[in-house]
Amino acid sequence: MPTKKKPQVTPTPERRRELLATAAEVFAAQGYNATTVRRIADEAGMLAGSLYYHFDSKESMVDEILSAFLDELWRGYDAVLAAGLGPRETIEALVTESFREIDRHRPAVAIYQKESRHLATQPRFAYLADSQVKFEKAWLSTLERGVAEGTFRDDLDIRLTYRFVRDTVWVAASWYRPGGYHSPEEIARQYLSMVLDGIALSTQPPS
Amino acid sequence: MPTKKKPQVTPTPERRRELLATAAEVFAAQGYNATTVRRIADEAGMLAGSLYYHFDSKESMVDEILSAFLDELWRGYDAVLAAGLGPRETIEALVTESFREIDRHRPAVAIYQKESRHLATQPRFAYLADSQVKFEKAWLSTLERGVAEGTFRDDLDIRLTYRFVRDTVWVAASWYRPGGYHSPEEIARQYLSMVLDGIALSTQPPS
Amino acid sequence: MPTKKKPQVTPTPERRRELLATAAEVFAAQGYNATTVRRIADEAGMLAGSLYYHFDSKESMVDEILSAFLDELWRGYDAVLAAGLGPRETIEALVTESFREIDRHRPAVAIYQKESRHLATQPRFAYLADSQVKFEKAWLSTLERGVAEGTFRDDLDIRLTYRFVRDTVWVAASWYRPGGYHSPEEIARQYLSMVLDGIALSTQPPS
Amino acid sequence: MPTKKKPQVTPTPERRRELLATAAEVFAAQGYNATTVRRIADEAGMLAGSLYYHFDSKESMVDEILSAFLDELWRGYDAVLAAGLGPRETIEALVTESFREIDRHRPAVAIYQKESRHLATQPRFAYLADSQVKFEKAWLSTLERGVAEGTFRDDLDIRLTYRFVRDTVWVAASWYRPGGYHSPEEIARQYLSMVLDGIALSTQPPS
């Protein structure tokens, strides 16, 4: 049984990753529906038909992009959630982790933001809804723990708070550019500071 | 009690508005590109071709939806900005106004959020970019005034703050349902409370 | 029996003629297929649907335009052919008659030129082909008589000659503008002069 | 005898030319507007959509057909005009060249005749108007030279003469069938004979 038969310079899985990165970039820039398979192929320097040697369909491309992203995201989240931190520290760690993810997977995150709701209606993308649920559970319970422990305010609608924090973080993917002025950690720090303490110079703290 | 009302059920401009409302709802739910003109027609109880009696094209429908929304939005914003309020009060008024707008034009706002960047590349939608610029100017200068006056924190990147506040407000359109639990004013109040004072129970205020 | 019951300012057949004139103008300018019924209605100051009060269909409009033209043309031609003139005089009279027709029915002639072949394939327009045949017979036999009598050259392909004379006359409809520099009779005179004697200054006549 | 010919039946540019020839045939027979893209595809033995692999649009097909024809026409005309012939010989050469062109590009010429005026209103087809102007200049100046030199009659309206000769030649495309009884050169000879010397047996030459 031959173990080294591939004559290609770039082994198959490497090429796939490159093509997916290209596709993700275009999907993020133009939207999934507005992106033609030909556009991706152009960007990759090949003809539209050639992409089908690597992928089953356009759909399977987003699928792979999104599930790769979510897999990695959850590896990070699960580590945080398993660390047994206090509510505030958990929130801080999750937000920081999220910005790191945006830094590394910006196109994927942008696609997720824009297309997730639409795609989730198809059975194939059921995992998007699952993730959404798991996501909500993690954040909501942490916030609740924080309220119970007196770390977070108790005069706010907790679901509103959840949405506020969640959206606040992820929409950043729509304007974030890697290699920009701030590192993801610095952005996370400032975002957390705003979310936790507000943007007003608080002379009298809310009771 | 009038005895000689026009025999038409719906006078001309009224019909347009109805159809636009229908279209907006579908665009918001499925995305502009993923929405077929036939789908809109179905929802309106007519055939696809019939829509072209009222509108030039699918594009002109979004156009009308978005520009009507922006016109109304700016009527509100301009009034606020002309009122000569302090920075904090201005921010509060703008956010409240925004949530009212979301309440009345939810589909339009959702479309604006999702498609704006993509559409703005076409000359026809240049006004989207213009509005964006005007928007940024209004918020940024208000924030700067607040920092100068000592109302807002000066240890934050001001552009980051701008984006934070902006996104925080508008993303709400993606989950907001009119007639829900909270009134737009109540949501605005809570959002402002979070944005201004943070979600943490601040025992020691940030310096 | 009432003799004056019509309240309209313009009696029905008058209006029809006006509308047909408008339609003919547009058909001639844009081509039958490229002309929309709406365009005609616009030009007539009414809505597309309203035309159907006056006419059965777009097709029946061209039909009426063309058959009215051909009827009148043949009234003139038949008179000439019945007059018992010599071949040269017959040709002269037919050509003059043709230019008069172009002067009075320019749009109809232009439509006939451009659309005749295409329309003639439909049963409804069979009379176009009939006319064509009758037309050819009249000219060809006159030319043949002329050759036999020694009035016309006998060294030319007679069908070529026929087409030459025929086209030569009718194409004029494509550039002729009534009320222009030359009267139809003057144009006819010059055309005949060219057709009969050529444009070269003949020092030695062809044998 | 080559043993290693390309395996494709028809190399790329060859296929385009075939399809254009098919399209030209149909356009000429039915008129541009009345020709559906499906009809062309049928004739070419493929589906309508498949044509769009080769061409951008129906319009770009006529465009290519017409500009190819005009390019070739002007190659011929320019050669004649540069040859420094006398007016009569120039006219003879131009007419002969025209009939050759009709012989080789009959469908293109027919399309040009029928659709040129209509198409020329669009910016994309501005070259049609340009060509028209250049055309007129060439013929008119030659005729004027001939009148000045005493080769052509001076008692005719020169613009009328121009139109007469021009139309006379090109309308032939509407009935000419390649491979017919007469060669293009023979037709040109007879046409020239008629145009220059007339169809009448001139016993007394015009002064």
Place this chain on the structure above:
DNA sequence: GATGAATGAGGTTTCATTCAT
């Protein structure tokens, strides 16, 4: 691995025509 060519479904748009008012 990639190309060139084609498919076929479906999308947007046009337009002659109808009809109640």
Place this chain on the structure above:
DNA sequence: GATGAATGAAACCTCATTCAT
């Protein structure tokens, strides 16, 4: 006589996908 609104067929075009080479 005319309007406003709609129909329905058909047109042009797009695009994901397939497949022989």
